[in-house]
Amino acid sequence: MKFNTIAITAAMHDEAQAAEARLKARYAHVPPEEASVIVALGGDGFMLQTLHAFMEKGTPIFGMNRGSVGFLMNGYTDDGLMERLARAEPINLRPLHMTVEDIHGRHHEALAINEVSLLRDTGFAAKISIHVDGVMRMEEMICDGVLVATPAGSTAYNNAVHGPILPLGAELLALTPISAFRPRHWRGALLPQNARVTFDVLDADRRRVRAGADFNEVRDVARVSVAVNGTVSPTLLFDPEHNLEERIIKEQFVP
Known part of the structure; x- marks a missing residue:
């Protein structure tokens, strides 16, 4: 998938804020309202907030875990963000x-x-x-x-x-x-x-x-x-090797 403009948002705690500062220093970015994809930094709670905020607009969201659980998030790294976004696989949710x-x-x-x-x-x-x-x-x-x-x-x-x-x-x-x-x-x-x-x-x-x-x-x-709901379908983006479907299957085998 190709995205022309990205936004970078983060939860308010220190770890997420520091990651946001590093990524904004490395990658061109726009406000979330203008972006074709949103990079969300935090945990699952922040991902849910971001999905709700942009559900009507339908902007795809790529999360990176800077929180605790991070089930809805990809792993975090500063490197290769644009390449990861290009390879990301979409999951459409039905709220x-x-x-x-x-x-x-x-x-x-x-x-x-x-x-x-x-x-x-x-x-x-x-x-x-x-x-x-x-x-x-x-x-x-x-x-x-x-x-x-x-x-x-x-x-x-x-x-x-x-x-x-x-x-x-x-x-x-x-x-x-x-x-x-x-x-x-x-x-x-x-x-x-x-x-x-x-x-x-x-x-x-x-x-x-x-x-x-x-x-x-x-x-x-x-x-x-x-x-x-039959009118909105928010989109999550996942690294191909770490998609949500696979994570849900693996979760059923956790002892």
Whole structure:
């Protein structure tokens, strides 16, 4: 792939800022709004912020890890940036669209690249019912919460709460409970990528629940609906020898 103009952005911590200064001294660059590709320096959190910021514009993003986890990032080096960009392979992501009605009757919307999650917001356990494509699948789950994860996000929070890791080409969503008390042994479900999942919060005034789409959060939710968004598809760029599909497969064999 050939890019005419690049932008270089970085997280605010020292390691990322120092890398940004070195790269800007070596390579011609423009503001992110004018670039044909964005080089993002940081960890997965900063990558998610950058993807959200430029999702509508559709600018491809090449990340280099100057953070902690860096699952969505390539390895970092000062050398050969333009050659790496020319060889990079694209991965097109399909974010989730979250719509929320809160207990005050207000409506909210947000996009999620990793997951949409519901979490209890008081000392009471949450009580949540689940519909899939309009069909009641669970009348009441007593839990700390529940989430829907994309394949790209299945290795993040979803995996931390023992949800399955999904290959990018699986065209599936992971529906995963978070510390479910009843039904005690329910481990979640795999759903078609085109499924619409609706959560109703039971006793929502007393058992307060918040909903998050990546880092965008809504409190006091009554109903949350989740489906794949069909209008935007952010693009990540990876070194051929270090692509996301391969990383997801390798992650399933980590002891």
